[in-house]
Amino acid sequence: MPTSRQVAFERIAAELGYDFGGAIKIGGNYAPFVIHRNEVYVSGQIPRVADTVMVTGRVGAMVSLPQAQLAARICAMRALALLRQAAGDLARIERILRITVFVQCSDDFTQHSEVADAASEVLHAVLGDAGMHTRTSVGVLQLPKNAAVEMDLVAAIA
Amino acid sequence: MPTSRQVAFERIAAELGYDFGGAIKIGGNYAPFVIHRNEVYVSGQIPRVADTVMVTGRVGAMVSLPQAQLAARICAMRALALLRQAAGDLARIERILRITVFVQCSDDFTQHSEVADAASEVLHAVLGDAGMHTRTSVGVLQLPKNAAVEMDLVAAIA
Amino acid sequence: MPTSRQVAFERIAAELGYDFGGAIKIGGNYAPFVIHRNEVYVSGQIPRVADTVMVTGRVGAMVSLPQAQLAARICAMRALALLRQAAGDLARIERILRITVFVQCSDDFTQHSEVADAASEVLHAVLGDAGMHTRTSVGVLQLPKNAAVEMDLVAAIA
Numbered sequence: 498m499p500t501s502r503q504v505a506f507e508r509i510a511a512e513l514g515y516d517f518g519g520a521i522k523i524g525g526n527y528a529p530f531v532i533h534r535n536e537v538y539v540s541g542q543i544p545r546v547a548d549t550v551m552v553t554g555r556v557g558a559m560v561s562l563p564q565a566q567l568a569a570r571i572c573a574m575r576a577l578a579l580l581r582q583a584a585g586d587l588a589r590i591e592r593i594l595r596i597t598v599f600v601q602c603s604d605d606f607t608q609h610s611e612v613a614d615a616a617s618e619v620l621h622a623v624l625g626d627a628g629m630h631t632r633t634s635v636g637v638l639q640l641p642k643n644a645a646v647e648m649d650l651v652a653a654i655a
Numbered sequence: 656m657p658t659s660r661q662v663a664f665e666r667i668a669a670e671l672g673y674d675f676g677g678a679i680k681i682g683g684n685y686a687p688f689v690i691h692r693n694e695v696y697v698s699g700q701i702p703r704v705a706d707t708v709m710v711t712g713r714v715g716a717m718v719s720l721p722q723a724q725l726a727a728r729i730c731a732m733r734a735l736a737l738l739r740q741a742a743g744d745l746a747r748i749e750r751i752l753r754i755t756v757f758v759q760c761s762d763d764f765t766q767h768s769e770v771a772d773a774a775s776e777v778l779h780a781v782l783g784d785a786g787m788h789t790r791t792s793v794g795v796l797q798l799p800k801n802a803a804v805e806m807d808l809v810a811a812i813a
Numbered sequence: 814m815p816t817s818r819q820v821a822f823e824r825i826a827a828e829l830g831y832d833f834g835g836a837i838k839i840g841g842n843y844a845p846f847v848i849h850r851n852e853v854y855v856s857g858q859i860p861r862v863a864d865t866v867m868v869t870g871r872v873g874a875m876v877s878l879p880q881a882q883l884a885a886r887i888c889a890m891r892a893l894a895l896l897r898q899a900a901g902d903l904a905r906i907e908r909i910l911r912i913t914v915f916v917q918c919s920d921d922f923t924q925h926s927e928v929a930d931a932a933s934e935v936l937h938a939v940l941g942d943a944g945m946h947t948r949t950s951v952g953v954l955q956l957p958k959n960a961a962v963e964m965d966l967v968a969a970i971a
Contacts, residue, residue, distance in 0.1 A: 525930045526937035527948040531910050533852075533969050536691075538911045541949030594689050595696045595809075599951050602797050609799045614683045621684035632685040633699030633807040635757050636797030639918050639952030641925045649949040651911075653691050694849075752847050753854045753967075760955050767957045772841045779842035790843040791857030791965040793915050794955030811849050 502587040505623045506577060513570060515546045517578040530583045535591070537583045537652050541599075543644035544571035553643040556636075557606030560645045565600065566615035568646040572598075573619035576650050584654040591653040593620055593630035599647040602636040609634040616648055660745040663781045664735060671728060673704045675736040688741045693749070695741045695810050699757075701802035702729035711801040714794075715764030718803045723758065724773035730756075730806035731777035742812045749811040751778055751788035757805045760794040767792040774806055818903040821939045822893060829886060831862045833894040846899045851907070853899045853968050857915075859960035860887035869959040872952075873922030876961045881916065882931035888914075888964040889935035900970040907969040909936055909946035915963040918952040925950040932964055 510517050531538045544551045544567070552568035554560040560568075576596075581587050598613040600606070613634040620628035630650070640647045668675050689696045702709045702725070710726035712718040718726075734754075739745050756771040758764070771792040778786035788808070798805045826833050847854045860867045860883070868884035870876040876884075892912075897903050914929040916922070929950040936944035946966070956963045 525926065525948075526933040526945065527912075528945045529947070531908060531945070531947050533908060533910055536910075538947040540947040541951075592689060592691060594691050594694075595807075596685075597807075597949070599949075600797075601952075604796055606797055607799065607801045609797065610683065617684040629684065629686045629689070631687070631689050631696040631698040631807070632683075633755070633757075633805065634799055635699070635795050635805060636759075636799075637951050638796045638920055638954045639916075639922055639925065641923065641950055641952075643923045647949065647951060649911075649913075649947070750847060750849060752849050752852075753965075754843075755965075758955075762954055764955055765957065765959045767955065768841065775842040787842065787844045787847070789845070789847050789854040789856040789965070790841075791913070791915075791963065792957055793857075793953050793963060794917075794957075796954045 502623055506587060509619060509622060510574060517574045530579045532583055535654050537580060537654055539576050539579050539650050541647045541649040542572040542575040543640065543642060543647050544568040546571065550642045550644050552645040554645055555603050556600050556612065556645050557603035562608055562611060565612045565645050569598065569612050569615040570619050572646055572648040573616040576648060577623055580652055589655045590624055590627055591655045592627050594651045594653060595631045596648055596650040598634045599637045599640060601640040601645050606636055609636050612646060660781055664745060667777060667780060668732060675732045688737045690741055693812050695738060695812055697734050697737050697808050699805045699807040700730045700733040701798065701800060701805050702726040704729065708800045708802050710803040712803055713761050714758050714770065714803050715761035720766055720769060723770045723803055726804040727756065727770050727773040728777050730804055731774040734806060734808050735781055738810055747813045748782055748785055749813045750785050752809045752811060753789045754806055754808040756792045757795045757798060759798040759803050764794055767794050770804060818939055822903060825890060825935060825938060833890045846895045848899055851970050853896055853970055855892050855895050855966050857963045857965040858888045858891040859956065859958060859963050860884040862887065866958045866960050868961040870961055871919050872916050872928065872961050873919035878924055878927060881928045881961050884962040885914065885928050885931040886935050888962055889932040892964060892966050893939055896968055905971045906940055906943055907971045908943050910967045910969060911947045912964055912966040914950045915956060916952045917956040917961050922952055925952050928962060
């Protein structure tokens with residue numbers, strides 16, 4: 498189990514062409530994750546790789562659906578990388594409890610579910626049934642650093 | 656207690672004129688609810704009955720406050736129907752811990768609390784003190800399927 | 814520990830020039846906080862002092878970054894006042910698990926993190942390491958009562 502999850506994680510990282518192995522950058526007086534009992538809260542992730550936000554702009558206007566889905570995949574991979582760091586191993590993730598997906602969109606965009614699906618697919622591909630989560634998707638006016646997508650989550654670890 | 660909650664639920668369903676007894680439709684690699692220990696997370700609910708989103712559009716523009724409140728009531732009933740399914744019986748719901756109400760609104764709309772009140776009233780009418788929850792209400796640019804309102808929640812079950 | 818937290822709380826209240834000792838006003842069928850096991854959920858807080866929302870309007874347009882940061886500080890102090898009420902004493906707060914900061918902003922505003930930093934700093938100043946939380950910041954179209962900022966949180970208590 499640990500091996501297959503890690504293999505799936507590395508496969509998706511390779512497909513995206515990004516390395517999610519490094520430290521996740523975070524600023525200010527807050528933490529990338531907090532562990533309480535057997536739950537892990539993960540801070541809102543934008544599609545940043547190293548110092549660059551990979552997908553910026555407004556979905557439905559300058560940002561296409563496939564680009565927004567790429568953004569959602571990167572957010573999900575960052576969240577998984579933080580969960581791995583919190584739990585020590587992807588194998589120790591018992592269940593993703595909730596993800597919230599914020600899409601910075603134009604005022605007539607309605608495909609938030611299709612954007613969020615890309616994040617859900619990553620979680621399911623890496624974690625299998627443990628990756629089946631509840632989800633809330635909303636379209637918002639703006640996101641930090643002009644990011645196209647932001648996603649946070651809470652998970653249970655063994 | 657189980658009976659009175661179920662009676663209140665059926666009474667509100669009858670007042671709204673909708674049946675919340677069927678399966679709640681959900682797409683993608685995520686779940687309508689996830690149970691972890693004695694907590695239930697419920698995915699974001701839009702005012703959908705069967706295949707139709709009953710209230711679409713922007714509150715404060717095409718959608719009136721009473722229509723938005725209807726939307727909030729439907730969302731709350733859907734969430735209760737999922738909680739009932741998760742817990743096996745409305746009587747097993749110990750407490751609603753948090754609801755988050757997203758209102759798709761015009762840029763000068765400020766009555767989000769009045770919209771959310773309609774959801775809060777449903778929870779209180781069905782669950783009594785156990786339905787007294789914390790709440791966050793925000794006005795957002797867009798919601799999935801052009802829904803006027805979306806609501807998620809987390810609850811404790813016995 | 815209890816003394817130093819309370820001293821820091823009172824110092825920030827004095828700097829802001831507001832009294833956070835009174836009852837927190839809330840309307841409708843919901844609660845300012847809910848305690849479940851050792852977790853406290855706090856309802857979304859706007860920068861209200863007594864009956865007045867101190868900072869209203871759109872950040873990036875009529876509301877400057879420093880004004881928005883003031884709003885975030887007031888929200889954080891209100892949340893701390895409620896946590897103190899829930900726990901009986903600031904000393905019993907074990908950890909802030911998550912804050913979500915909603916900023917009512919113009920459509921080209923991207924400094925949500927800088928706004929949220931002001932809330933994070935208050936939590937850290939009062940609670941030290943226990944105030945290190947996960948955070949999600951988003952820019953939204955509208956907030957209740959035209960508030961510039963809204964913030965909710967969940968915390969663990971001893």
